[in-house]
Amino acid sequence: MLILRCPYCGVDAEETDLAPGGEAHLTRHGPGSDDAEFRDYLFQRRNPRGVHFERWRHAFGCGKWFHAARCTQTLEVFGTYSAQCSEPPEEIMTAIRTRRPDWEMPA
Numbered sequence: 480m481l482i483l484r485c486p487y488c489g490v491d492a493e494e495t496d497l498a499p500g501g502e503a504h505l506t507r508h509g510p511g512s513d514d515a516e517f518r519d520y521l522f523q524r525r526n527p528r529g530v531h532f533e534r535w536r537h538a539f540g541c542g543k544w545f546h547a548a549r550c551t552q553t554l555e556v557f558g559t560y561s562a563q564c565s566e567p568p569e570e571i572m573t574a575i576r577t578r579r580p581d582w583e584m585p586a
């Protein structure tokens with residue numbers, strides 16, 4: 480079972496206490512964007528086998544959204560952090576690079 484630590488209340492929440500919110504750090508496109516940008520924003524998602532950044536909500540806890548970095552293949556969790564971060568914090572990136580030296584941040 481996937482267990483993520485909520486960065487707000489510090490609880491190690493089981494997957495059943497959480498609600499998934501999809502991929503983190505999406506570039507949002509709205510009015511004024513072209514059709515391709517808006518289509519990609521709505522429908523294009525990464526589906527990596529390995530390191531992935533995701534949004535989760537502590538639904539049956541504090542109710543707040545947060546981000547998690549984890550491996551989709553092994554369920555290894557590299558860390559969780561505030562949903563207000565526009566990119567993963569350096570300590571998360573260090574944790575990933577320590578355990579996955581060959582991994583590179585996707586463009």
Ligand SMILES: [Zn+2]
Binds near residue numbers: 485486487489541
């Ligand atoms: Zn919480």
